[in-house]
Amino acid sequence: MDFLEPLSSLPALLYVPLLVGSLCLVFNYLVYSRRVAEWRRSKIPFLEPSFLIGHKYFWSVGSNSAVVPIDRIYRENKDKDLVAFFIATMPVVLVRSPALIKQILAKNFDKAFETWWAASPHDEIAQHVLGQSTDKGVWKSDRNTLSPMFATGRVSGEHFAKITNQITNMWTHAEEARLQGKPINTQQVTMNFIQDGFSNSFFGMDANSYEKETELRKLVQGSVKPGWSRLLRGFNFQGFQAFDSLKFVTPKDMVSMKSLLQKQMSQRSRAGGNENDLIDILLDIKEQGRDKTKDSEMDITNEMVGLGLSILFVGGISIGFVASFTLHLLSLHPEYQERIREEVEEVMKKHNTTEFTYEVVRDLHFIDQCLRETARLYPNNTALTRVCTEDITLAGTDCTLKKGQRVIFSPYSVHRDSQYFEDPDKFDPDRFSSKNMDSIDAFLAFGKGPRKCPGKNVALLMGSALIGSLVHKYEVRPRSHTKQMDAYDFHPRSFAIIHKDDILVDFKPREVLTC
Numbered sequence: 002m003d004f005l006e007p008l009s010s011l012p013a014l015l016y017v018p019l020l021v022g023s024l025c026l027v028f029n030y031l032v033y034s035r036r037v038a039e040w041r042r043s044k045i046p047f048l049e050p051s052f053l054i055g056h057k058y059f060w061s062v063g064s065n066s067a068v069v070p071i072d073r074i075y076r077e078n079k080d081k082d083l084v085a086f087f088i089a090t091m092p093v094v095l096v097r098s099p100a101l102i103k104q105i106l107a108k109n110f111d112k113a114f115e116t117w118w119a120a121s122p123h124d125e126i127a128q129h130v131l132g133q134s135t136d137k138g139v140w141k142s143d144r145n146t147l148s149p150m151f152a153t154g155r156v157s158g159e160h161f162a163k164i165t166n167q168i169t170n171m172w173t174h175a176e177e178a179r180l181q182g183k184p185i186n187t188q189q190v191t192m193n194f195i196q197d198g199f200s201n202s203f204f205g206m207d208a209n210s211y212e213k214e215t216e217l218r219k220l221v222q223g224s225v226k227p228g229w230s231r232l233l234r235g236f237n238f239q240g241f242q243a244f245d246s247l248k249f250v251t252p253k254d255m256v257s258m259k260s261l262l263q264k265q266m267s268q269r270s271r272a273g274g275n276e277n278d279l280i281d282i283l284l285d286i287k288e289q290g291r292d293k294t295k296d297s298e299m300d301i302t303n304e305m306v307g308l309g310l311s312i313l314f315v316g317g318i319s320i321g322f323v324a325s326f327t328l329h330l331l332s333l334h335p336e337y338q339e340r341i342r343e344e345v346e347e348v349m350k351k352h353n354t355t356e357f358t359y360e361v362v363r364d365l366h367f368i369d370q371c372l373r374e375t376a377r378l379y380p381n382n383t384a385l386t387r388v389c390t391e392d393i394t395l396a397g398t399d400c401t402l403k404k405g406q407r408v409i410f411s412p413y414s415v416h417r418d419s420q421y422f423e424d425p426d427k428f429d430p431d432r433f434s435s436k437n438m439d440s441i442d443a444f445l446a447f448g449k450g451p452r453k454c455p456g457k458n459v460a461l462l463m464g465s466a467l468i469g470s471l472v473h474k475y476e477v478r479p480r481s482h483t484k485q486m487d488a489y490d491f492h493p494r495s496f497a498i499i500h501k502d503d504i505l506v507d508f509k510p511r512e513v514l515t516c
């Protein structure tokens with residue numbers, strides 16, 4: 002045949018890649034056409050994939066954040082409540098309407114239980130990481146076990162001193178940097194504060210990240226450091242779980258967490274006392290001999306390692322990123338910094354103190370509003386994800402999501418949609434005032450339904466201590482990013498929403514209240 006003639010002039014070595022490439026393209030085509038036919042039958046509106054190459058929206062990911070193409074699809078399909086498309090060969094449905102999002106996350110929670118990061122059923126540690134479990138019974142029991150950790154009352158009283166210690170460390174560092182004329186890196190400051198607070202408050206570890214790097218800090222840093230493997234872990238394409246480095250929690254992380262817990266638990270056993278923290282909970286589990294898969298040599302069970310990782314990986318760092326963005330926004334809005342100072346002074350007067358006690362921080366409502374408003378503009382993740390574990394017929398539509406269908410929700414896009422938030426790009430903490438809060442229905446930063454964030458209140462409390470203590474002592478002025486950041490400023494190789502360049506600010510000291 003004439004049209005095959007050019008092939009005869011190719012070196013034989015090229016035949017194999019050509020054949021494999023062609024087979025891949027045919028395979029892709031078959032995947033696309035099969036899935037498109039299914040979407041048609043299920044009445045799900047979809048974007049027509051281009052012949053053999055699917056959708057090109059995601060080609061720029063790696064140079065732009067994945068939020069950019071998802072947001073584009075969201076904006077270009079205003080007339081649809083949901084829309085299906087392909088990320089490479091992965092079929093995905095983006096649910097746009099907050100009412101449908103709530104329907105899936107809350108009402109149909111049982112039928113869309115799994116996240117994209119679901120652990121393999123044989124991975125006995127990852128099955129205990131909240132957010133990864135595929136077994137509702139295991140998930141429920143783990144969430145119950147951890148629930149005392151999320152009560153804000155737990156961190157009151159003397160326990161709160163563990164958090165306020167971090168304030169002193171942070172002030173010392175800020176003062177040193179200021180005296181040397183150096184800018185403050187917001188991410189470094191907030192991460193040090195939050196990680197040290199976490200190490201102390203949850204794991205009973207005395208940490209000061211300004212002095213030395215702890216094992217726990219290395220573990221957390223490794224889990225958030227942007228890179229291709231981190232980004233791909235977020236999408237978790239089919240088959241990726243076979244590669245250790247592409248797992249949501251890698252075997253190396255599990256080994257590190259295991260040795261860390263072992264050290265903390267044996268120290269606590271020797272020293273005695275009750276710190277009302279994660280280590281105490283794990284010691285209780287040990288006493289009950291609950292997990293039969295116990296590793297007798299280490300005396301640490303799969304359940305314990307999974308619970309430790311849940312606290313650290315699923316939530317531990319999120320508030321650090323939100324606080325870093327909050328400093329960015331406040332540096333552009335001196336008027337809100339002033340309101341924060343007035344509030345801090347008023348509340349301190351009310352409690353007759355000049356310290357950031359638990360009672361003071363709990364009453365800092367305007368800072369809480371600033372943190373929520375920041376989480377609206379910069380939610381933690383590129384997307385919330387679910388996989389349908391059963392067919393779901395969406396009430397109010399004639400669409401059915403079939404079992405196995407991957408679904409995403411884009412908090413970033415919903416939060417910046419003027420249909421749900423007036424003047425959506427504007428930083429306006431008063432949206433979250435007690436008067437307005439009840440009318441907000443489309444706020445997804447902490448999720449919805451039974452799997453919503455259990456750490457929200459602790460996160461907001463820690464964030465309030467951090468922002469309150471900084472803004473009360475210093476005026477925060479922008480050195481970099483003098484305009485408000487958007488999706489193009491996010492790190493291109495991270496599924497978490499992180500700014501790609503450092504945010505640098507200057508701290509100018511202020512006169513502070515002395516009783």
Ligand code: HEM
Pocket residue numbers: 116131132133144311312315316317319320323376380381385386445446447448449451452453454455456457459460461
């Ligand atoms: C501003 C800070 C935070 C934000 C924006 C945030 C956001 C979220 C969101 C959106 C989810 C739901 C994910 C989904 O539905 O797939 C979630 C789940 C979770 N968060 Fe947070 N989080 C924050 C802080 C924390 C903290 C401080 C902790 C721990 C102390 C924590 C622990 C968790 C856990 C364990 C889950 C998984 C729940 C489950 O699957 O049952 N989070 N978080």
